[in-house]
Amino acid sequence: MELLKKDTNFNFLAARRWTALASAALLVVSVVALVQQRLNFGIDFTGGTLVEVSYDEPVDLAQVRTVLDAAGYDRAIVQRFGAARDILVRLPLAEDGDAGAAVQSNALMRALRAPFAESLSPDSSGIRQQCLGAAGETADCRVQMRRVEFVGPQFGDELTELGSLAMLYALIGILVYVAWRFQWRFALGSVAALVHDVLIVVGFFSVFRIEFSLPVLAAVLAVIGYSLNDTIVVFDRIRENFRRMRKSPSVQVINVSINQTLRRTLLTSVTTLLVVLALLILGGEVIRGFALALLVGVLVGTYSSIFVASPIVLVLGISRGDLMPVKKEGEEQAPLP
Amino acid sequence: MLNKYPFWKYLLIILVLLPGFLYALPNLFGDDPGVQIRGARGASLGAADLERVEAILADEEISAAAVTLDDSGIKIRLADGDAQLRAREALRRELAERRFSIALTLLPAAPQWLGTLYARPMYLGLDLRGGVHFLMEMDLDAALVDHMQNTAADLRTELRRARVRHKGIRHGQELNLRLRFDDEQRREAAREVLRENFPDLAVGESGGDGDYRLNLTLTDSRRDELGGQYLEQNMAALRNRIDELGVAEPIVQRQGERRIVLQLPGLQDPNRAKEVIGRTATLEMRLVDEDHDPARAAESGAVPAESKLYSFRNGAPILLKDNVIYSGRNMVDAAASLDSLSGGPIVSITLDAAGARKNQQVTGDNIGRRMAVVYIETRSEVQRDADGKIETDADGRPLRETIRDEEVITAPVIRDQLGKRFQIEGLDSVAEARDLALLLRAGALAAPVHIIEERTVGPSMGRQNITQGVRSVVLGFVLVLIFMVLYYRLFGMVANTALFVNLVLIVAVLSLLQATLTLPGVAGIVLTVGMAVDANVLIFERIREEIRNGNSPQASIHLGYDKAFSTIVDANLTTLIAAIVLFNFGTGPIKGFAITLSIGILTSMFTAIVGTRGVVNLVYGGRRVRRLAI
Numbered sequence: 027m028e029l030l031k032k033d034t035n036f037n038f039l040a041a042r043r044w045t046a047l048a049s050a051a052l053l054v055v056s057v058v059a060l061v062q063q064r065l066n067f068g069i070d071f072t073g074g075t076l077v078e079v080s081y082d083e084p085v086d087l088a089q090v091r092t093v094l095d096a097a098g099y100d101r102a103i104v105q106r107f108g109a110a111r112d113i114l115v116r117l118p119l120a121e122d123g124d125a126g127a128a129v130q131s132n133a134l135m136r137a138l139r140a141p142f143a144e145s146l147s148p149d150s151s152g153i154r155q156q157c158l159g160a161a162g163e164t165a166d167c168r169v170q171m172r173r174v175e176f177v178g179p180q181f182g183d184e185l186t187e188l189g190s191l192a193m194l195y196a197l198i199g200i201l202v203y204v205a206w207r208f209q210w211r212f213a214l215g216s217v218a219a220l221v222h223d224v225l226i227v228v229g230f231f232s233v234f235r236i237e238f239s240l241p242v243l244a245a246v247l248a249v250i251g252y253s254l255n256d257t258i259v260v261f262d263r264i265r266e267n268f269r270r271m272r273k274s275p276s277v278q279v280i281n282v283s284i285n286q287t288l289r290r291t292l293l294t295s296v297t298t299l300l301v302v303l304a305l306l307i308l309g310g311e312v313i314r315g316f317a318l319a320l321l322v323g324v325l326v327g328t329y330s331s332i333f334v335a336s337p338i339v340l341v342l343g344i345s346r347g348d349l350m351p352v353k354k355e356g357e358e359q360a361p362l363p
Numbered sequence: 364m365l366n367k368y369p370f371w372k373y374l375l376i377i378l379v380l381l382p383g384f385l386y387a388l389p390n391l392f393g394d395d396p397g398v399q400i401r402g403a404r405g406a407s408l409g410a411a412d413l414e415r416v417e418a419i420l421a422d423e424e425i426s427a428a429a430v431t432l433d434d435s436g437i438k439i440r441l442a443d444g445d446a447q448l449r450a451r452e453a454l455r456r457e458l459a460e461r462r463f464s465i466a467l468t469l470l471p472a473a474p475q476w477l478g479t480l481y482a483r484p485m486y487l488g489l490d491l492r493g494g495v496h497f498l499m500e501m502d503l504d505a506a507l508v509d510h511m512q513n514t515a516a517d518l519r520t521e522l523r524r525a526r527v528r529h530k531g532i533r534h535g536q537e538l539n540l541r542l543r544f545d546d547e548q549r550r551e552a553a554r555e556v557l558r559e560n561f562p563d564l565a566v567g568e569s570g571g572d573g574d575y576r577l578n579l580t581l582t583d584s585r586r587d588e589l590g591g592q593y594l595e596q597n598m599a600a601l602r603n604r605i606d607e608l609g610v611a612e613p614i615v616q617r618q619g620e621r622r623i624v625l626q627l628p629g630l631q632d633p634n635r636a637k638e639v640i641g642r643t644a645t646l647e648m649r650l651v652d653e654d655h656d657p658a659r660a661a662e663s664g665a666v667p668a669e670s671k672l673y674s675f676r677n678g679a680p681i682l683l684k685d686n687v688i689y690s691g692r693n694m695v696d697a698a699a700s701l702d703s704l705s706g707g708p709i710v711s712i713t714l715d716a717a718g719a720r721k722n723q724q725v726t727g728d729n730i731g732r733r734m735a736v737v738y739i740e741t742r743s744e745v746q747r748d749a750d751g752k753i754e755t756d757a758d759g760r761p762l763r764e765t766i767r768d769e770e771v772i773t774a775p776v777i778r779d780q781l782g783k784r785f786q787i788e789g790l791d792s793v794a795e796a797r798d799l800a801l802l803l804r805a806g807a808l809a810a811p812v813h814i815i816e817e818r819t820v821g822p823s824m825g826r827q828n829i830t831q832g833v834r835s836v837v838l839g840f841v842l843v844l845i846f847m848v849l850y851y852r853l854f855g856m857v858a859n860t861a862l863f864v865n866l867v868l869i870v871a872v873l874s875l876l877q878a879t880l881t882l883p884g885v886a887g888i889v890l891t892v893g894m895a896v897d898a899n900v901l902i903f904e905r906i907r908e909e910i911r912n913g914n915s916p917q918a919s920i921h922l923g924y925d926k927a928f929s930t931i932v933d934a935n936l937t938t939l940i941a942a943i944v945l946f947n948f949g950t951g952p953i954k955g956f957a958i959t960l961s962i963g964i965l966t967s968m969f970t971a972i973v974g975t976r977g978v979v980n981l982v983y984g985g986r987r988v989r990r991l992a993i
Binding site: 078080131132146155162170171172173174175176177178180181188189191192195196199200203204207240241243244247248250251252254255256258259262263266286287289290293294296297298299300301302303304305307308309310312313316317320 | 904
């Protein structure tokens with residue numbers, strides 16, 4: 027089985043004006059969205075408390091809100107999370123600093139359990155979450171705490187800063203590596219493609235108001251790795267072909283290289299997309315944002331390694347002379363018997 | 364072009380595969396319910412304890428699959444959850460001493476011989492097994508304010524002793540002290556005192572003309588030193604306190620300069636942990652009442668006036684005077700060392716000025732008598748009736764009572780008048796000295812801590828995360844397998860074998876390193892499955908290309924692997940850069956993702972390049988081949 031005919035010869039670079047336009051449009055939408063409505067940051071970055079609760083039967087959100095209002099949590103945001111029995115409660119940071127906020131989750135669970143006349147048993151540990159009923163009997167809790175996350179205000183700021191720094195360091199590291207292994211035009215081309223990918227993925231999260239959490243940030247960094255992987259393979263071929271096709275102009279060398287690696291680019295995208303889809307479908311709510319970022323990232327990354335990275339290298343004026351001085355590399359690729 | 368691997372290359376592959384399968388093996392066996400008994404607060408358990416535990420289980424007619432003793436305590440493997448709960452109840456009732464910490468746990472069900480080879484299942488993060496995670500930050504400035512207050516008091520004493528008159532010591536805003544003098548000579552005299560007794564203070568001067576000043580600040584090195592010391596002390600205090608939470612494998616770990624990570628697997632109520640962390644513990648020094656017989660007082664219950672009955676950790680009674688000489692608040696430091704004269708283990712204690720004054724006075728009057736160190740801790744505990752059932756109030760909430768625990772750590776004889784610094788001698792071993800110093804230091808938190816991050820995962824959530832994680836790995840894996848076979852036929856099967864081996868190797872490396880596997884970590888494995896075939900795609904596409912260029916099958920295989928090699932290395936190394944950056948910046952779960960991604964990249968390079976080549980060479984190597992099934 028083959029995905030494409032034996033030898034493709036698409037003129038990818040001829041389309042570079044149109045693809046540049048498309049990329050520019052996507053980038054503008056992303057940047058405008060980021061400036062206008064910023065990101066829907068999760069509590070990892072904003073600080074606050076998040077409690078996921080599971081009931082033993084479907085629960086009415088309005089009722090939960092009434093219970094919480096009565097207990098003094100009028101600023102709580104209640105929403106469904108997956109099934110009809112599961113809810114997610116978000117609390118903003120308490121005014122009295124992080125010590126107060128850390129205790130919030132516990133008081134909240136007590137409030138939610140009060141209507142069922144149960145409270146967490148001090149013996150509860152291990153596999154089941156057990157509660158004491160009104161009569162002092164022990165049974166599985168009807169209101170199960172699934173997870174609690176609390177992030178203090180200064181730690182949230184710190185994570186935001188660390189996240190941005192991580193992105194920056196990754197890009198600088200890659201810039202240096204590619205400049206060393208290839209040439210600075212390639213380094214700029216690959217980093218431009220990465221910035222392009224990151225902006226569009228983050229922009230996607232901004233446009234659709236999808237929560238941007240710590241795992242999503244990790245996925246964005248993984249996208250950097252993935253997209254770069256794609257780009258490097260194309261660059262590698264360009265370098266090889268510059269040495270082989272001595273009489274051809276740069277445009278043609280790059281075009282041929284993209285065509286030669288096209289099947290591999292698409293195949294790897296397919297296998298990666300297959301597993302990302304598996305994550306998206308079966309990974310559960312917690313991992314959904316992560317999988318979504320990867321999905322968008324793999325698509326954009328594949329596109330950018332063909333239509334962004336290489337054209338930029340061309341526009342920057344790559345020529346055969348740029349790749350020749352590296353003698354050792356040339357020997358490896360010597361003509362074959 | 365025969366495409367034959369030398370023997371050593373096959374040997375290499377086998378040498379990697381065999382341990383790989385071996386160390387991945389324990390993960391197949393799952394867990395048994397168990398109970399773990401650890402020595403609380405640094406106490407270690409011995410063979411006698413093991414016998415006691417076995418006897419208790421026998422009395423209750425609970426048949427345990429295995430009862431073992433090792434460095435981490437006694438582990439009891441049980442058949443089912445019911446036996447587990449019964450065993451815990453019985454043990455909790457019988458082993459009431461506070462040196463036992465009893466917890467429900469899951470014990471790996473892998474056979475013994477794997478354990479002796481250090482083959483253990485992967486270490487699951489809290490998001491997969493459930494539990495409480497805290498990240499705490501120490502408020503160093505608050506502790507340093509205290510430190511400077513003590514320093515100011517000491518300074519006053521020393522200046523008085525040296526008869527240097529001053530116009531007062533004041534606390535500045537930036538943790539500094541300001542000393543004022545009438546004239547130059549006094550200031551110089553004070554300098555001398557400072558040089559001799561307070562080497563940790565940086566001295567600056569200002570003013571003049573009737574108002575001569577010295578500005579004292581902590582040197583940076585001392586500040587860092589104190590920070591490190593306080594953090595260690597806090598960690599020791601936390602370790603002691605969480606023992607009673609009944610958690611099988613608590614983790615207290617330093618993170619950076621000011622932070623402590625606390626992980627309590629299996630715990631469901633973060634509030635209990637918060638109570639325990641915020642608990643106060645302290646020390647008191649009292650004189651021993653040697654005029655009365657403690658044994659008789661304990662028996663009859665008739666305690667002499669002005670005395671109080673205490674007991675040692677081993678339960679032996681002792682009578683102490685009511686009057687407290689000084690408390691742990693006056694203690695600046697406690698360190699274990701060896702006596703320079705006798706060579707025996709000692710604990711050196713340093714007191715602040717107020718404590719030193721009191722110590723000097725009392726010990727001077729009581730040479731030859733004994734002085735006791737009492738450890739005091741207040742905690743709240745659930746009330747239980749005689750059957751071990753929890754008592755509740757009208758609303759069904761468990762009743763709690765506040766318990767004040769007091770025990771005598773040691774009661775040595777006073778040999779000499781003591782002052783600011785003194786030693787506790789007569790200890791049995793270096794280990795005992797170390798434990799005592801730790802206990803003395805860890806009585807109270809050295810600096811206040813704030814929880815800046817909390818993540819609690821309930822037990823059902825943990826299980827669900829595991830199921831979902833495993834399912835997505837399996838689905839992703841199967842989809843890729845199908846795709847590769849359809850697309851590359853025989854070569855696809857070879858790549859699939861490599862992919863499977865890669866998965867086994869990732870699991871083996873994770874198990875061997877005991878690196879924490881988190882949910883994002885599982886996602887990293889899934890992602891690796893998708894990306895690992897990339898290397899094979901590169902190679903196979905190259906082979907097809909070479910065939911199209913008119914090369915022979917054998918030459919095509921050779922060239923395909925050869926040419927794809929540098930591409931694969933470049934592409935993987937750049938991904939590795941991103942993974943390493945992630946690891947360095949990441950907290951908890953994100954780190955898990957970076958770890959599995961990095962391991963996956965490295966193992967996949969091996970399996971996809973060396974591994975598949977080995978199989979391809981076995982199938983096609985050393986003979987004439989007309990066509991390749993690619």
